[in-house]
Amino acid sequence: MDLDEVADRLYGLPPQEFTAARTREARAAKEAGDVRLSREVAKLRKPTVSAWAVNRLSREHPDELRELLEVGERLRAAWREQDADALAELVRLRGEVTATVGRLARRAGDLSAAAATEVDQTLDAALVDEQAAEEVRRGRLAKPLRYSGFAPAPVTRERPSRRKKDGPETANQAASDESASDESASEESASEESASEELGAVQDEEARRRAEEAARKAREREEAEAAHREWAAQLETARKEHDERAEKVARLERKLAKARKKLEDARQRLEVARREERHARQRLER
DSSP: OOHHHHHHHHTTSOHHHHHHHHHHHHHHHHHTTOHHHHHHHHHOOOOOHHHHHHHHHHHHOHHHHHHHHHHHHHHHHHHHHTOHHHHHHHHHHHHHHHHHHHHHHHTTSOOOHHHHHHHHHHHHHHHHOHHHHHHHHHTOOSSOOOOOSOOOOOOOOOOOOOOOOOSGGGHHHHHHHHHHHHHHHHHHHHHHHHHHHHHHHHHHHHHHHHHHHHHHHHHHHHHHHHHHHHHHHHHHHHHHHHHHHHHHHHHHHHHHHHHHHHHHHHHHHHHHHHHHHHHHHHHHHO
């Protein structure tokens, strides 16, 4: 048994079962003599609901998740190569696969609005960040992921330069150059319009991310409060058990003290009886 095997088992469980299962796994490793593994298992963090929902994708919907991550690889390649045409197509495909996989993740449980937002945020991070994609693929997330950077925009085409020529023989060529220049200007205008749309999308994305961050913090606050209530309840239970056992021990100690006193009295009577019996036997033998 190694840490990978244990982590795979634990992060496939619902969050409410994680802590007890982690305790059992750590105890089993310790009883088997592997103290190092026991300590590593004990350090594994309980997953949030949204992280658990994403973790289930790698186990229950590997094909759909693989498609999303492949789109992410192609998208990152298009950004690196500044391929505007490929980027436009992949952005469209990104929306489709993210929506599909997001629905599958949300079916894993009754997710709150905040948790559902964190699922979408994690999938977005996996699309644009290679390390995030690997973490999602492994299915051992303890918390949702977030990508805070921006993808580079495709380069725009440069306007072709016009060469001036003198003489009537170049009139037709100039007209042709002018027509080509107009077409290039039209293409550049369309490219600039596309870039403007992309800038607006980036701004919308940043606003959405800020909203997601607020929702994430609210979710973490809810989970922290729930964890505090759980441990407060366990503390009260442990305190009551301690007090009951302490009282039981005190009662037993009082009984033991009485028994020892009686034992001492019996010992003294035994000594007196032995002495008197010895004296009586001596008088009898005279």
